[in-house]
Amino acid sequence: METQAFGTIHGQAVTAYTLTNQHGVRLTCLDYGATWLKLEVPTAVGRQNLLLTSPSFDGYADPRSYHGKTIGRVAGRIGADQYPQPLPANEGTSTLHGGPHGFSTLMWAVQATAEQLVFSRYITSAEDGFPGDIDVKVTYTLTANDDVLIDFDANTDQPTLFNPTNHAYWNLNAGDETIQNHQLMLNSHQRFAVQTNKVPTGELLDNAHGGFDFSHPTDLGAALATMQTTAEKGYDDIFLVAPHTASEPVAKLTQGKLGVTMYSRRNALVVFTANAFGDELDFGEKTSRPYIGIALEAQTAPSAVADPRYGDITLLPGQPRHEQVRYHFEY
Ligand code: GAL
Numbered sequence: 526m527e528t529q530a531f532g533t534i535h536g537q538a539v540t541a542y543t544l545t546n547q548h549g550v551r552l553t554c555l556d557y558g559a560t561w562l563k564l565e566v567p568t569a570v571g572r573q574n575l576l577l578t579s580p581s582f583d584g585y586a587d588p589r590s591y592h593g594k595t596i597g598r599v600a601g602r603i604g605a606d607q608y609p610q611p612l613p614a615n616e617g618t619s620t621l622h623g624g625p626h627g628f629s630t631l632m633w634a635v636q637a638t639a640e641q642l643v644f645s646r647y648i649t650s651a652e653d654g655f656p657g658d659i660d661v662k663v664t665y666t667l668t669a670n671d672d673v674l675i676d677f678d679a680n681t682d683q684p685t686l687f688n689p690t691n692h693a694y695w696n697l698n699a700g701d702e703t704i705q706n707h708q709l710m711l712n713s714h715q716r717f718a719v720q721t722n723k724v725p726t727g728e729l730l731d732n733a734h735g736g737f738d739f740s741h742p743t744d745l746g747a748a749l750a751t752m753q754t755t756a757e758k759g760y761d762d763i764f765l766v767a768p769h770t771a772s773e774p775v776a777k778l779t780q781g782k783l784g785v786t787m788y789s790r791r792n793a794l795v796v797f798t799a800n801a802f803g804d805e806l807d808f809g810e811k812t813s814r815p816y817i818g819i820a821l822e823a824q825t826a827p828s829a830v831a832d833p834r835y836g837d838i839t840l841l842p843g844q845p846r847h848e849q850v851r852y853h854f855e856y
Contacts, residue, residue, distance in 0.1 A: 526637045531555055531562075532582025537632055539582055542642050544667045550854060552642075552667040557585060558629040559595035559644035559663045561693050564673065566783070566856035570699070575785065575854070577694040577818040580809040590694075590799075590806050592818070594629035595644070595663050596622045597677070597689035598655050599838065601763065601795060601827040604724045608686070608830060613654030619724055626653040628661070628689065641666050650683075657685035659840065670853075677848045679840055687840035688825050689848060694799060694818030696811060697780035703816035704798065705746035710777040711739035711794065713764040717828060725828045727835075729765060737762070742779065749798065749816060759800030759815065763826065766792050776821050784855040789823035791848065792836055796821060823850045 531541040534557055541562055543553040551572070553563040565572045577592050579585060584592075605611065605618040613624030622629065633644035644663045650656055659681045666674040677689040696704055714732050717725040732738045736751030752759050766775050766789070775794055776787040787794075797820040806813040829836035840846050 526639060534582070534586060534632070539585075539632075540635070542635060542637055544637075544640065544642065546667050546671065547669050548671060550667065550671050552665060552673055554642050554644070554665055555585065556633050556635050556644065557582070558593075558631065559633045559646075560585060560629075561593040561665070561675075561691055564693075564852075564854070566671075566854055568699070568856060573699055573783075573856075575695055575697055575783065577696055577808045577811060579807050581807075584807045587806065588630065590802070591622055591629055591692040591820075592694050592808075594692050595689065596692050596822070597628035597661070597687065598623050598653070598659070599686050599688045599827070599830070600690035600822060600824040601688075602722070602724045603827055603830045604722075607724075610656050617722055619722055622692070624654055628663075629692070633663070640668070655685050657681040657683035657840070659685060659687070663689075671855075673852045673854075675850050678845060680845045681840045682842055684842070685840050686830065686838050687846050688827070688829070688838040690795075690822045690824045691850065692820055692822060694820045695778055695785055696818045697778065697783040697785070701810060701812055703814070704780075704819045705749055705816055707745045707778055707780045707819070708742040709739050709745050709748070709796075709819070710742045710774075711764055711796070712767050712769055712773060712775045713794065714740060714767055715765040717763040717765065717793075717826065719763070723761070725763060725826070727828050727832055732764070742777070745798075745816075745819070757800055759798040760796045761798070761800060762796055764794045764796060765826065766794055775823060778819065778821065779855075782856060786853045786855075787821055787823060788851040788853070789849070791823050791825050793824050793826040794821060795824065
């Protein structure tokens with residue numbers, strides 16, 4: 526395990542932690558936001574980072590893009606009126622990605638071994654605005670088989686919500702090209718209809734029409750071309766994951782020899798293609814612009830907050846919750 530100083534926030538030092546496996550795959554995370562900073566693979570021409578990464582801490586102090594950050598207590602958008610108790614709003618009356626003081630904005634304690642980075646945090650209700658004081662652990666594991674596992678664990682003292690995810694954006698190009706030359710496969714046949722504020726209506730739409738069918742490996746450039754007549758001009762969609770076994774992937778992204786395959790038992794995956802990104806964001810050699818990265822966010826469908834047909838995201842005293850996402854890399 527290696528460490529590197531990575532700036533400061535509110536006078537506190539931010540540190541980057543790097544694990545390396547037998548094949549030379551390197552995983553780097555920050556204690557701030559329990560952020561996934563880099564995933565580097567060895568290639569014929571040297572090490573290549575597959576994530577969108579800001580070169581300095583300033584890029585992570587900006588709350589808008591959430592790149593690499595741990596998201597919680599609840600990923601995605603839930604409406605103020607969808608839970609019996611008021612939730613901390615940060616987008617009109619909605620709570621996006623855990624609200625203004627979500628997991629992505631916190632400093633986490635770290636325990637590191639040769640294979641794991643364990644980030645832990647006690648978060649009070651007064652601190653992030655959700656009911657209940659919670660104990661959270663986010664564990665990144667780098668295996669000898671080129672897998673990264675992220676395990677999310679939580680306990681609470683009062684009923685609350687827990688639907689965390691990681692907000693890494695992928696770009697498998699060595700140079701400055703966008704993800705338009707990537708292929709994407711999703712284990713999904715339906716997606717959630719949303720209101721103008723992007724909170725789901727609870728209805729499902731069929732993926733078969735209008736550029737949403739990724740049930741086979743699909744060219745993202747061609748798919749994005751079909752989206753140019755929409756207001757979003759790209760993907761920012763909550764896909765319903767089809768029933769599947771633990772060994773079946775929920776998503777696979779490839780470009781040439783490089784690939785990332787995601788495994789998750791949860792029933793939704795948000796796909797976001799950075800449709801309006803501009804030069805307010807700094808990703809080093811990758812010029813920030815639309816489609817410079819793709820976020821694939823495994824989660825329980827946000828509709829579960831108000832509709833048990835879409836799952837259960839409640840966290841109850843005495844009933845700890847555990848969620849996991851696994852990424853496998855080919856290079
Ligand atoms: C996504 C969300 C987008 C946007 C993005 C962060 O998860 O669906 O609408 O908020 O995060 O820039």
